[in-house]
Amino acid sequence: MSTWVVGKIVEVKHWTDQLFSLIVQAPVNAFVAGQFTRIGMYVNSTIIQRAYSYLNAPNNPNLEFYIATVLEGKFTPLLRALCSGDTVMLTKEAYGRFVLDEIPSCANLWMLASGTGIGPYLSILADHDERLDQFSNIVLVHATRFYKNLNYLSQIKKLKNIYSSKLRVQTITSQEKSYNSLFGRIPTLIENNSLEKKVGLPLNISNSHVMLCGNPHMISDTKEILKKKYGMKDHVRRNPGHITQERYW
Ligand SMILES: Cc1cc2nc3c(=O)[nH]c(=O)nc-3n(C[C@H](O)[C@H](O)[C@H](O)COP(=O)(O)OP(=O)(O)OC[C@H]3O[C@@H](n4cnc5c(N)ncnc54)[C@H](O)[C@@H]3O)c2cc1C
Structure with a gap:
């Protein structure tokens, strides 16, 4: 049984019709x-x-939570209607293994996100955990449909200044061409080598680990390419591999 605590909404940032961020203060556990x-x-x-x-x-x-409204969804339209001063419930405990402790040591860590799946990577990078020292390079890839959905670019720029050349950032838009972004979907851009070329780093089984977060179609299509092209496999502690994932639905 989960223990619930009351959270007070401090701010709701509406980025677009569908995308918003909730800032909440609540007595959750670490x-x-x-x-x-x-x-x-x-x-x-x-x-x-x-x-x-x-x-x-x-x-x-x-x-902070970065959320996409699902128009026919049961919950997100309710969340989107919240204002500062309103309250929500949060579980006191946090969950999940999409954390650095679960990532094996390697030279290049690839953090691939679609849509709101950028959230956990921003948390990890803002944490400046010494476990990040084990990687020579970190590649943060944020893929969205439109440029207007790349909402955390200013935060990403600050992280880029802190991590300097260790952090490489690449944006991708799939429904329109936009300045400095790759055009297309993550799996296609891996398959045709465009992502590796633009980032300037090799993606391979001997030096890379790939984290995938967000849309389950992006995750399964990307995994299929990574497995077929590079012979990568899913990573679990008992059976080490090269791919760690967090599926959002
Ligand atoms: C571990 C984990 C972490 C998550 N973190 C986030 C997060 O940080 N931000 C976030 O926005 N969501 C996140 N999600 C997804 C979130 O839990 C909800 O599923 C989502 O917000 C939809 O809720 P809903 O009740 O509005 O839609 P529902 O009524 O539950 O869903 C209706 C249908 O919409 C589809 N759907 C669900 N989510 C999406 C989506 N985002 N885009 C398009 N279609 C969708 C599914 O096919 C689903 O059957 C996470 C999920 C998991 C498992």
Whole structure:
């Protein structure tokens, strides 16, 4: 049974019609960057709850969640209607193994995100955990349909200044061409080598680990290419591999 705590909405940032971020203050337990909590709301005396990844660093008391409204969804239209001062429920405990402790040591860590799947990576990078020292290069890839959906670019730029040449950032848009972004979908851009060429680093089985977060279609299509092209396999502690994933639905 989960223990629920009350969270107070400090701010709701509406980026587009569908994308928004909730900033919440709540007495949750410490979490590890990359983990998620469950947010809940009472509707007709029943709690509706869904999982959301923490986007803030663990030491930041402003808990931040980057959320896409699913128009026919049961929960996100309710969340989107919230205003500062409103309350939600959060589980006190955080969950999940999409964390640096679960990533094997390697030269190049690839963090591939679609849409709101950028959240856990921003938390991990903002945490400046010494476990990041084990990687020579970190590649952060944010893929969205349109340029207007690349909403965390200013935060990403700050991280780029901190990590300098260790962090390589690549944006991708799939429905329109945009300046400095690759055009297409992650799996296609891996298959035709465009991502490796633009980033300037080889992606291979001997020196790379790939984290995948967000849309389950992106994850399964990307995994298929990584397995076929490079012979990569899923990673679990008992059976080490090269791919770690967090599917959002
Ligand atoms: C570990 C974990 C972490 C997650 N973290 C986040 C996060 O940080 N931000 C975030 O936005 N979501 C996140 N999600 C997804 C989230 O839990 C909900 O599933 C999502 O917000 C939809 O809720 P809903 O009740 O509005 O839609 P539902 O009524 O549950 O879903 C209706 C249908 O919409 C589809 N669907 C679900 N989510 C999406 C989506 N995002 N885009 C398009 N179609 C969708 C599915 O086919 C689903 O059957 C996470 C999920 C998991 C498992």
